[in-house]
Structure formats: C-alpha cells, structure tokens
Amino acid sequence: MMMCLTLPIYAADIPFTTEDLDTFSKQLDTAEKDFEQYGNDITRLNSLHATAAGLGQKAQACITQYEHEQTQIQQATDSLGESATTDDKDVQQKRTELETKKQQVDKTLAQCRLINLRATTLLDSSLKSQQNLLKQQLFAPSQSLFTHLYTLLLEPGIWKQELAGLVNKLLQPLINWHNLIVALSYGIAGLLVGLLWSIHKRRQYRQQTPAIHETSPTLAAVWRSLLRVMPYVLFAGLSGLSLYFYPAGTPIIPQFMQLLLVFSLSYGILHSLLRTTAQVEGIVPADKKAGNKLYTWARLLLFSTMTGVVVHSQLFDSTSLENAEPSHLVALIRITCGTVIGIALTRLIWLMSLHFLFIKRTRLHLLTTLCIVLAVGSLWLGYRNVASFLFTGVFGTLFLLLVALLLIKIPSEVFDGLDEGRVEWQQRLREQLGLKPGQFIPGLIWLRLTNTMVINSLLIILLLRLWGMSEQSQTNLIHQLRNGIDIAGFTLEPLRIIGGLLVLALLVSVTQVFKKHVSESWLRRTSLSRGAREASTTISGYIGILMAILIGLSVAGIQFEKLAIIAGALSVGIGFGLQNIVNNFVSGLILLFERPIRRGDWIKVGTAEGYVREISIRSTTIQTFDRSDIIVPNSEIISGQVTNMMLNDNFGRLILPIGVAYGSDTEQVMMILREAATAHPAVLKERTDMKINVFFRGFGADSLDFELRCFIRDIESKLGVTSDLNLAIDKAFRQQGIDIPFPQRTVHLVKNSEVPAKSTDLG
Structure with missing residues (x-):
C-alpha cells in the first residue's frame, strides 16, 4: 500500500489555471452584452460567433483535462483502500491531501462546464440570429x-x-479620375505586352506543334486559350489590381474588370475545348x-x-x-x-x-x-435578393465546375500518358522505372485517387460557401477536416489520409526505381546466379511495398497497436476461407528462396509445358510454345511433380529412332549415324559423361531398328537439331544406297471352288 504513495497523482503542468477561467468568464460577459446590444448587426454576430466558438473549444479542452485529473485522483484514492482507524499516519495524511485536491478539481471542473454551457448557448443564439437576419434580408420584398x-x-x-x-x-459620378487613368494605363500596357506575346507564341505554334498536345489534350486546349485571350486577361488583371490598391471611388469599375477577366478565361478555354482539333x-x-x-x-x-x-x-x-x-x-x-x-x-x-x-x-x-x-x-x-443569390450561385457553380473539370482531367491525361509512354519524357521516365511496354506505373493509382479526392473536396467546400454557408461554419468545417472527425469512437482525419496516400504513391514509385538499380547495378556485380539475383530483386520489391504501406498508414494516423484486432480477425478468415491464398503465398516464398524453377526455364507441370515468364508471390505464369499464357498456382508447383529441362544447365539429350531395310550393312549404318551426330556443332562430343551412342535395338516387323542418342548444348534448340540430324542421315543413306523401308502388309485371298446348285424348274 505504501508504494502507491510515491506515484504521481496529477500532472505537474496545468495549462488552464483559475486566472484563465476568470478571463474566459469576463470575455463571455462582454460577448453576451454585445449580443443583447448588437443582435441585429450581421457583422457583429459573425464576430460573436467566432468568439463563442473559440471559448467553447477552450472550455472543452479544460473539461477533458480536469476529467482526466479527476480520474487519476479517484484511482489513487481507491489504491489506498477503505478508511480505518488503524491506518498509518502517512496514509491518513495522503488521503486528506487527495480529498482536498479532489474538491479543488471538482470546483474547477464545474467552472469549466459552466463556461462551456454559456459558450454553447451564445453560439446557438448567435447562429439563430444570423440565420433569421439572413432569411429576412434574402426574402425582403x-x-x-x-x-x-x-x-x-x-x-x-x-x-x-x-x-x-x-x-x-x-x-x-464620384470617380477619382487620376487613379482610373493610372489603372487604364497599366491595363493598356498589359494589353500591348499580351498582344506581342500572343503573336510570337502563335508563330511558334504554327511552325512546330509543342509536345503538350500529346501529353494532355485538355492542357493543350488551355494553352491555346491563353494564346487567344492573354491580351484581355492582362488588361483586366493589371487594371483591376491597380484599382484594388488605388480605388477609383466606385466599386463598379473593379467589378467590371473582374467580370471581364473571368469571362475571358472561361470563354477562351471553352472555345479551345470545342475545336475539332482538340480531341478531348x-x-x-x-x-x-x-x-x-x-x-x-x-x-x-x-x-x-x-x-x-x-x-x-x-x-x-x-x-x-x-x-x-x-x-x-x-x-x-x-x-x-x-x-x-x-x-x-x-x-x-x-x-x-x-x-x-x-x-x-x-x-x-x-x-x-x-x-x-x-x-x-x-x-x-x-424578391431581388433571392434573384441575386440564385444568379450568383449559378454563375459561380458553373465556373467552379469548369475549373474542377480541368484540374481533374489534365492530371488524368498526364497519368494515362505515363502509363502508355506517349511522349519522349514519359518514355524516359518509364525507362528509369524499369517498366515494360504495357505495364502500369506502380503507385500511380494512389495519385489518381488523391487528386480526385482533393479536387472534389475543395469543390464541395467552395460550393457550400457559395450557396450560403457562413464563414464561421466553413472555418469550423476546415478545422474538423484538419483535426479529425469523431465517428463512433474513431477519429477520421481526412488531411492525414490524403497525406498517407501521397506518401504511399511516392514510396511505391521509389521502390520500383530501387528494384531496377538493385537488379542492374548492385546484384550484377555479385557472384550470385541469375535465379538468385531475380529472387533478391523480387523480395526487395515486396519489402519496399510493405514498408511503403506501413509508412503510409503511419502518416494517415493509423495506430499499429490496433492492428492486432484486425490480425485476430484475419486469422479466423485465414483458418477458413483464405487457406488457398495463404498456401500459394507461402509457396511463392519457397519458390523465391529455394529456386527450383527460374524465369526463362523450360518446365512441365501436369499438362502444361512451356517457359516460365513470371514468378509472383501467388502464382507462376508459363508461356506455352503457341504463345498462350497459363497461370499455375504456386502450391501446385511445390506439391506436384515438375520437370525442369534447364534446372542446373541447358544440356539435353536427343533420341532418334531409325529403321533401315533388311539386308543393309548394319555396321555401315551405325557408322553413318555416329558421323552425322559428330559433325553437328550443337552436339556435345568432348564430355565423357555425355557420349554419342548408337544402338542396334532389334529386328522389327518391317525394318532393322537402330537408335541414335546424343546430348546437345541447348535443349531449347531440340527441334532444330533433330531436323538437321534427320537431313544429314537421309542424305548419307541415299549416297550409300541404304533404303528406309515402307510398312508392309501381306493379304491372303481365299478362292471358294464350290458352285451353288441351280434351282429346279417347275414349269
């Protein structure tokens, strides 16, 4: 019991003191008075709404802190046990200190809850007043x-x-003519510069079509629109910027310039997208x-x-x-x-x-x-305010949708070009990544997903703001997106998730580059065999992807200690429905480490025969001699019988059965067969364990049966060597007058000499 007295029962540093809470209460008093006095001023209501929201967040943090403090004190009190007269003096003193501390914490906690209640009430009241005022203004007839x-x-x-x-x-009109003339001067200067730039770029455009057309047709359309409208954009942009810092006395001119700028850009982009040469x-x-x-x-x-x-x-x-x-x-x-x-x-x-x-x-x-x-x-x-609200919403929505379309479509076309290698810079990048034709860039799918999520999220937030969401509500929404949204006890942090996806996409792409350099630079300088180098490259790629996933999950805010629950649930699934998948996965690891087959080997698995094209973690791809691909699960290769023609070397044996006519010189036939095999360069002759053998197998029904057996250097050339040997043997037989007999059959016809008796003529 005495050991618990040495444990800390509350935090040493308390961010919220009594003075802080008094300050919060005074701020709330001032805000409540302002609400009663300026409850019909929409600007003051926005300020009060922000103040109440900030005080509410601080009060909630205070409540969380002191509730934790309260729990710690209760645990320390429970560890001391029930109060008794026989307790030690130190125990009684510690129990008294805990009781005093508990009373202080309870008092402070009550004050925090009161501040939170007042802030919440003020927040609700200001929000309702804002809504009522906006409704009155909107529907004012x-x-x-x-x-x-x-x-x-x-x-x-x-x-x-x-x-x-x-x-x-x-x-x-109340116009500052000096500022207006200065703004128009800037605008005219921008117009002239834009005209010169547009003429120069159009001339270059006619002489040589830029690579941007093949990279992204939509981006090319935007580029063409900039060539067309850049003079108007510079005129409106520079004039509006000058009027922003030096107003001309009336807001109509800046509004006019802003409208000209937005309309010029929108019209130019739409005009370029609708051209017959755009092909978007x-x-x-x-x-x-x-x-x-x-x-x-x-x-x-x-x-x-x-x-x-x-x-x-x-x-x-x-x-x-x-x-x-x-x-x-x-x-x-x-x-x-x-x-x-x-x-x-x-x-x-x-x-x-x-x-x-x-x-x-x-x-x-x-x-x-x-x-x-x-x-x-x-x-x-x-109802002019309603009409203005709807017109502004429609114009703003169409403009935002156009911008979102461009921001989604242009990266999508660039990503498609990277997967296909349309232009030179994309082809160089694919070479650096070590990708084959038709192979997608790893990790690019996550960049696509991230870009779509970010653009759509921003579009939704801007549309909500455009169609009536208050500035404070938008600030609260962004705050929740940044700090996380609590859903059924789980904190969803969208910004961290997006960051995790970006990190995952980047690391997966880096892993592909790492694999390429490991295969071409590092492992090539070692004494490892080809199969060992391929296995090491494959394993390093899987390790890199695993690390990328773990780092991406960490950036996304996933706590790894909670993955034990997921692992337990997966173990149940593995025990029932995922047995085959796990079996193939483990078999793939065995194939990579043991290497009974390698990429490029000629193997036979059951009825499948061909070359090993790829060994993945789950299956092996075999390409047959008629160029069809067979996907074989790794478990079948590990548990079944596999014939590897090229396991230790590429040597292989040919067996050629040959029959000659009866009466031929058998010793001459054997000599011709041996000389034909010896003369061929692909036949092994120098190795004593792979000699050329000719056998007289026996007397067949139609011929004398011989057999030529020899080893060749490359079993993949089996059919070509067999054809060459057959041609050489046939030529030698013709020169020596040795015949190859045809199959013979003897047919005996039996003639019946008995003549049937004639029928009796009764007429």
Whole structure:
C-alpha cells in the first residue's frame, strides 16, 4: 500500500489555471452584452460567433483535462483502500491531501462546464440570429415588375422625371479620375505586352506543334486559350489590381474588370475545348454552325451581364436623397437585364450540353434551367435578393465546375500518358522505372485517387460557401477536416489520409526505381546466379511495398497497436476461407528462396509445358510454345511433380529412332549415324559423361531398328537439331544406297471352288 504513495497523482503542468477561467468568464460577459446590444448587426454576430466558438473549444479542452485529473485522483484514492482507524499516519495524511485536491478539481471542473454551457448557448443564439437576419434580408420584398410598369405607364411624366434625375447623377459620378487613368494605363500596357506575346507564341505554334498536345489534350486546349485571350486577361488583371490598391471611388469599375477577366478565361478555354482539333475525351467538337450559335449567345450573355453589373451598382441605387429606393425606371432596367441574362445563360448551357457529355450525365442543364426560372420569377415578383443569390450561385457553380473539370482531367491525361509512354519524357521516365511496354506505373493509382479526392473536396467546400454557408461554419468545417472527425469512437482525419496516400504513391514509385538499380547495378556485380539475383530483386520489391504501406498508414494516423484486432480477425478468415491464398503465398516464398524453377526455364507441370515468364508471390505464369499464357498456382508447383529441362544447365539429350531395310550393312549404318551426330556443332562430343551412342535395338516387323542418342548444348534448340540430324542421315543413306523401308502388309485371298446348285424348274 505504501508504494502507491510515491506515484504521481496529477500532472505537474496545468495549462488552464483559475486566472484563465476568470478571463474566459469576463470575455463571455462582454460577448453576451454585445449580443443583447448588437443582435441585429450581421457583422457583429459573425464576430460573436467566432468568439463563442473559440471559448467553447477552450472550455472543452479544460473539461477533458480536469476529467482526466479527476480520474487519476479517484484511482489513487481507491489504491489506498477503505478508511480505518488503524491506518498509518502517512496514509491518513495522503488521503486528506487527495480529498482536498479532489474538491479543488471538482470546483474547477464545474467552472469549466459552466463556461462551456454559456459558450454553447451564445453560439446557438448567435447562429439563430444570423440565420433569421439572413432569411429576412434574402426574402425582403420590393415592388414587382407589374407595379413598376403600372406606375410608369399610368402616372404621366414620372418616367421623364426619373430619366432626367438618372442622367444628372451619371453626369456627376464620384470617380477619382487620376487613379482610373493610372489603372487604364497599366491595363493598356498589359494589353500591348499580351498582344506581342500572343503573336510570337502563335508563330511558334504554327511552325512546330509543342509536345503538350500529346501529353494532355485538355492542357493543350488551355494553352491555346491563353494564346487567344492573354491580351484581355492582362488588361483586366493589371487594371483591376491597380484599382484594388488605388480605388477609383466606385466599386463598379473593379467589378467590371473582374467580370471581364473571368469571362475571358472561361470563354477562351471553352472555345479551345470545342475545336475539332482538340480531341478531348468526353467533349464532342462543335462544327462551324454550332460554333456560331455558341458565339452569338455567349456575346449576348457577356453584354447583358456587364450591363447588369453597371445598372446594379451604387450609381443607380437612388436618383434622389429623399428616396433611398431605386427609381421605377432603374428597377425596370434591372429586371430586363436579369431576364435577358437568364435567357442567354439557359440557351447557352443547353447548347453546351450537346458537346459536354458530363452536363448530360449530371442533368446540369436541367438544374441550371430550374434555378434560372426561379431567379427570373423572383426578380419579377420583387424578391431581388433571392434573384441575386440564385444568379450568383449559378454563375459561380458553373465556373467552379469548369475549373474542377480541368484540374481533374489534365492530371488524368498526364497519368494515362505515363502509363502508355506517349511522349519522349514519359518514355524516359518509364525507362528509369524499369517498366515494360504495357505495364502500369506502380503507385500511380494512389495519385489518381488523391487528386480526385482533393479536387472534389475543395469543390464541395467552395460550393457550400457559395450557396450560403457562413464563414464561421466553413472555418469550423476546415478545422474538423484538419483535426479529425469523431465517428463512433474513431477519429477520421481526412488531411492525414490524403497525406498517407501521397506518401504511399511516392514510396511505391521509389521502390520500383530501387528494384531496377538493385537488379542492374548492385546484384550484377555479385557472384550470385541469375535465379538468385531475380529472387533478391523480387523480395526487395515486396519489402519496399510493405514498408511503403506501413509508412503510409503511419502518416494517415493509423495506430499499429490496433492492428492486432484486425490480425485476430484475419486469422479466423485465414483458418477458413483464405487457406488457398495463404498456401500459394507461402509457396511463392519457397519458390523465391529455394529456386527450383527460374524465369526463362523450360518446365512441365501436369499438362502444361512451356517457359516460365513470371514468378509472383501467388502464382507462376508459363508461356506455352503457341504463345498462350497459363497461370499455375504456386502450391501446385511445390506439391506436384515438375520437370525442369534447364534446372542446373541447358544440356539435353536427343533420341532418334531409325529403321533401315533388311539386308543393309548394319555396321555401315551405325557408322553413318555416329558421323552425322559428330559433325553437328550443337552436339556435345568432348564430355565423357555425355557420349554419342548408337544402338542396334532389334529386328522389327518391317525394318532393322537402330537408335541414335546424343546430348546437345541447348535443349531449347531440340527441334532444330533433330531436323538437321534427320537431313544429314537421309542424305548419307541415299549416297550409300541404304533404303528406309515402307510398312508392309501381306493379304491372303481365299478362292471358294464350290458352285451353288441351280434351282429346279417347275414349269
């Protein structure tokens, strides 16, 4: 019992002190007062939401720490046993200290829980207030289309008055002309530089087609679009950048430049993808007629959108100080622009659905049409905020989908080229990896998966933000993705998983390079046999892949001590359903270490005969003489009978049976057979244990039977040597007049001399 008194019962360093908790309480008091005072200010609510979320996380960490402290104190108290009057004085003193410490921890823990409760309540209240304010702003009604038409048509002179006020305001805009001229100067300089660069690159493009076309058709289309729109991009980009640092007094000009920049890039990319020379998978090229339709509706969309940006700016919000609402004429112009934008965008997306297959597969044109109809209808009914929200969401979604399509398709085409070796740099890389034609790059599948996961995740997060997710909610989501998501007691960390996949892909590719250098550089300088070198290379490759998997799992956050449970579950499966797989696996290891067969050996396994092309960890591939492949499980090779024609060397024996006609000189026949074998260069003659033997086997039914037996240097040339020897023997027999008899058969015909009696004539 006394030994437990020496154990530490609480941590020495406590990150949350009483002063910290008092500070948290004061911050909550201030935040609660601000919420009561500024509960209708969306900006202050966002700040309060962030403050409450941060205090809640700190309070939760405090609760976790002191609950752990509480558990340690309880364990130490239990180790002392029940209190008794006979206890030692030190034990009683330690029990008193533990009780005092427990009371302090309980008090602090209660304070942490109270702070967490207050922070959670404030967080929920601010979130509900934010949602209510956003809902009120979104569905705030204004005058409808019919009200504006009724007022302008039935009230005489009002449209003239509003038009005059609008013209007067536009003639006196609050613009910093100096900053605007500087921005336009930067833009014009960028335009000239872009024109010169575009002309130079187009001339090079016509002289020599770059290798980027074969590497990635989609990337080539993006490159062509940059050649086309780079002057406009530099003009809009430099002008907008200058106006960002030195504003011109009205936000309409930067918005105009941003719109021009985004539309130029989007139009240029789509135009290049739809060209007949692009040949991008999943995209049907547009002919001249279809291209003209797309161009017409795209110009209408650009013109109406830019007009909409102008008429929705602050310059048109009010024509008088007495009335903050826009005039009926301005409202009517805005509704008209929104309607034209909706029609042009709907028509354009339907035309594009004929060429972009993913639009049809996802029914994107139908969803876009539905949103545009709702937006135009809301605009007509006076819900301008709803219409603006839907228009912004549709435009932003289409742009994000275009960017995601490029970011997924371009790497996919590059990866396909690496697997096939389309261009020179890809072929050099495949040579460095030691890959054969048609063999995929190991680990590349994980890069494909990682790229798809990252792009789709970013797309989903941006779409959620675009369609109404608050900034604080997005920050919390990113925080959860970075720190992990608790699912049924298991922490899922997406970022670590993606990092693990990247590490796995990189290490598997490095393992392939390592195998190649081990085989070609290191093992070739050793005294190992060919089979031993191949076995060592194969085993090093499996060890490298195993290490890559373990390191990838470690980076992904998988705890190896928990793998014991998985191993126990696998042991049950191995005992029942995985016996054959494990048997083949162990047999493969035996083949690699014992090497009864090697790659290139001529073997016979059951009815299969041919050359060993590959020995993997589970099976062996045998290529027959008619070029068909037979997959033989390794367990059959280990447990069955295998004939290896080339185990220790390539020597082999030929047996040629020969028959000559009766009456031939037998000694001359034996001499001819021996001379024919001796004259052939592939027949072994110098080894005493592999002599040339000729035997007179006996008297056959039709011939005198002889047999020539000899050994050749390479058993793979068995058929060719046999043919050469037969030709030489036939030629020698003809010169010596020795005949090879045909099979003979004697047929005896028996003639019957008895004549049948004639029938009696009764007539």
